[in-house]
Amino acid sequence: MEIKSLVQVGEYEWEIPRSGQMRVPARIFASRELLEEMDEKVREQLSNVATLPGIVGAALAMPDAHWGYGFPIGGVAAFDPAEGGIISVGGVGYDISCGVRTLLTGLKKEQIEPVLETLIEALFVTIPAGVGSEGKIKLSPTQLDEVLVGGARWAVEKGYGLPEDLDYIEENGSLPGADPACVSMEAKKRQYRQIGTLGSGNHYLEVQYVAQIYDHQVARAFGLAEDDVIISIHCGSRALGHQIATDYLRVLSGASRKYGIPIREKELVCAPIDSPEGQRYYKAMACGVNCALANRQVISHLVREVFAEVVPEANIRVLYDVSHNTCKIEEHEVAGRRRRLYVHRKGSTRAFGPGRPELPQAYRKVGQPVIIGGTMGTCSYILVGTTEGTTKAFGSACHGAGRAMSRHAAKKRWRGSDVIQHLARQGIVVRAKSMRGVAEEAPLAYKDVSKVVEATHLAGLAKKVAMVKPLGVIKG
DNA sequence: ATGTTC
Numbered sequence: 001m002e003i004k005s006l007v008q009v010g011e012y013e014w015e016i017p018r019s020g021q022m023r024v025p026a027r028i029f030a031s032r033e034l035l036e037e038m039d040e041k042v043r044e045q046l047s048n049v050a051t052l053p054g055i056v057g058a059a060l061a062m063p064d065a066h067w068g069y070g071f072p073i074g075g076v077a078a079f080d081p082a083e084g085g086i087i088s089v090g091g092v093g094y095d096i097s098c099g100v101r102t103l104l105t106g107l108k109k110e111q112i113e114p115v116l117e118t119l120i121e122a123l124f125v126t127i128p129a130g131v132g133s134e135g136k137i138k139l140s141p142t143q144l145d146e147v148l149v150g151g152a153r154w155a156v157e158k159g160y161g162l163p164e165d166l167d168y169i170e171e172n173g174s175l176p177g178a179d180p181a182c183v184s185m186e187a188k189k190r191q192y193r194q195i196g197t198l199g200s201g202n203h204y205l206e207v208q209y210v211a212q213i214y215d216h217q218v219a220r221a222f223g224l225a226e227d228d229v230i231i232s233i234h235c236g237s238r239a240l241g242h243q244i245a246t247d248y249l250r251v252l253s254g255a256s257r258k259y260g261i262p263i264r265e266k267e268l269v270c271a272p273i274d275s276p277e278g279q280r281y282y283k284a285m286a287c288g289v290n291c292a293l294a295n296r297q298v299i300s301h302l303v304r305e306v307f308a309e310v311v312p313e314a315n316i317r318v319l320y321d322v323s324h325n326t327c328k329i330e331e332h333e334v335a336g337r338r339r340r341l342y343v344h345r346k347g348s349t350r351a352f353g354p355g356r357p358e359l360p361q362a363y364r365k366v367g368q369p370v371i372i373g374g375t376m377g378t379c380s381y382i383l384v385g386t387t388e389g390t391t392k393a394f395g396s397a398c399h400g401a402g403r404a405m406s407r408h409a410a411k412k413r414w415r416g417s418d419v420i421q422h423l424a425r426q427g428i429v430v431r432a433k434s435m436r437g438v439a440e441e442a443p444l445a446y447k448d449v450s451k452v453v454e455a456t457h458l459a460g461l462a463k464k465v466a467m468v469k470p471l472g473v474i475k476g
Numbered sequence: 477a478t479g480t481t482c
Contacts, residue, residue: 095477132479190479201477242478325477407480437480 001038012459013392015058016043021262022050026059029393029459034063034451037404041067042074048264049077053272054085056334056341060393062348063455064402064447068093070267073347076396078332080341081273086261087281088270089252091344092327094245096288098203098236099323099349100371101169101296102382103303106315107229109209112471115310116207120429120472122306123205127299130433130476131200132239134193137298144188145180147195151290152321155297160196161304165297167360168318170350173293175328178286187243191291194238196298200437200476202400203235204376205299208468211379215465218384221366222319224466231316232380232468233299234373236325241288248281273342282327282342289326296321319382320369324349324399330358332394343394351385351397351462370462373400374449376430376441377423379469381453383462397462401449410445411436419443429472437476 006014009027014035016026026046028035042065049059049071056078065074070090079085105112112119128135139147147154152173155161166173180188198205210228213219224230237244255271255278256263263269271278300318307314327344334341351370352359359368367385374380378401389395405413416435419442423430432438457464 093477098477199477200480203477236477239478246478 001035001040001043003032003035012455016047022047024050024055024058026050028061028065029455029461030063031451031455034455038065039067042072045070045072046075048268049075051264052086052270053261054079054081054083056080056339060396062396062398063459064347064398064400064452066402068346070265071344071346074398074402075346076344076348076393078341078343078394079273080339085273085342086270087273087278087327087342088268088344089245089248089281090267091346092285093325093346094242095236095325096241096244096285097292097323098325099292099321100373101233101300101321102319102371103231103300104223104317104319105229105231105307107311107313109227109229112207112229112311116429116472119207119306119310120431120474122310123303124431124474126306127198127205127302127474129198129474133197133199133476135196137195139192139195141188144191147294148180148183148287148290149178150174151293152297155294160298160301165300165318169293169321170323173297175286175289177283178290179283180287182280182284183244183287184247187240187247190239190243194240195294196302197238198235198299198476199238200434202375202441203476205474206232206470207472208232208380208470210466211469212467215384215463218366218465221363222369222382222465224382230319230468231303232371232373233296235295235299237288237292238295240291244284244288248284251277252281285327289323292323293321320371322349322371330394345396347399348396349399350395351389352395353385353387353390370397372398372449372453375401375443375446376473376475377426377428377443377470378449379467380449381464382466382468383453383456384465385462386460389461393461398452398456401446401452403445404447405445407440410440410442414439414442428470430475432475434476441475
């Protein structure tokens with residue numbers, strides 16, 4: 001991105017001044033290096049977002065921002081319904097509530113190493129992965145509706161997990177406001193057999209160990225110590241979320257015209273929050289969120305079953321479950337006034353600092369765990385939300401590395417089997433459904449997650465707590 | 477991301 005047209009407002013904070021139809025400025029949180037590499041499209045898309053009715057403060061981009069449909073991936077925007085604020089499909093993304101859940105195991109690295117191959121193999125055969133993958137759970141239409149309202153709470157009630165798991169999931173496992181009547185039959189049909197499945201693309205389940213602690217006090221509050229074995233599950237709402245997005249892209253396209261909101265990009269369509277179309281999208285999107293929360297809960301249950309078999313001394317607890325493709329109703333103080341806002345985070349993790357009532361008691365004094373997944377074979381990070389980030393960015397941080405190379409280019413550059421061999425030489429066990437998928441997800445096709453996390457940390461959006469490294473991974 | 481371009 002051309003830096004000279006930006007105004008530097010902090011060492012890691014840059015502003016696109018208001019111009020043309022922009023109602024507010026746009027702000028990008030990044031190091032100079034990441035900003036230079038950043039897609040020029042991010043500037044254009046952020047400026048478009050800044051023109052939307054009812055936007056509050058500024059249109060924001062995280063250090064891992066890159067081009068997306070309508071909104072950039074790594075984008076954050078909050079809208080006030082009382083001021084004609086809108087809700088947008090492009091502000092959430094296709095994979096509604098895609099996110100990461102991290103589980104603690106109570107095990108040390110040395111305990112797992114002798115059984116690592118067996119463990120990864122058992123996880124691979126137990127947890128369905130890959131395009132169109134289906135699980136053992138088959139839901140009736142009534143049961144699916146219960147999932148879409150209940151989320152992880154539904155899963156726990158059905159025996160897939162423990163009641164205390166719910167305390168460590170954003171929204172306590174269930175986003176209010178979901179209405180299955182707003183979800184098409186087409187979307188529901190695609191989900192009957194997809195509960196508790198991993199999916200494909202950049203989704204994965206990784207067995208990791210804590211390689212480095214940066215903040216010992218917060219790490220203690222999170223229950224993390226060096227060499228601890230943890231599990232991270234990265235997946236979303238599968239075909240259902242995708243279908244909801246597809247359906248409502250059409251609905252909101254009509255709504256944009258109906259309410260006279262200029263369409264600057266096909267996927268930037270939106271509707272006023274208080275319109276029937278806007279409310280229907282919110283209620284459907286909440287179903288997508290609950291689907292993803294139920295998914296990660298059922299997968300956690302399968303992980304527990306595998307560990308009970310392979311490493312029975314494990315005690316699996318949920319560290320936290322974060323979503324990075326959502327629109328949520330949150331209270332924020334803006335210019336001294338508390339306001340109820342619809343906060344869109346697309347490729348951005350909620351990162352609430354200390355004191356927020358949404359956080360479980362165990363984390364309320366320190367802030368929420370902010371789980372940042374790397375890509376296959378690279379390290380990942382656990383950060384903690386800050387008061388500064390809650391003020392500056394509605395409590396938001398980056399979500400991961402972000403692609404540096406297209407899927408197509410990656411496939412031409414690498415062979416899946418070579419990527420797996422390369423990782424094996426580093427002692428990382430990989431089991432995958434698709435070699436083509438592995439090539440697309442080659443570590444070098446992604447930006448350096450460490451640089452993204454460093455910029456997030458230095459910008460004050462969230463603070464580094466721990467770095468984790470992979471031992472084994474299963475992929476679609 | 478996605479029954480990977482209905």
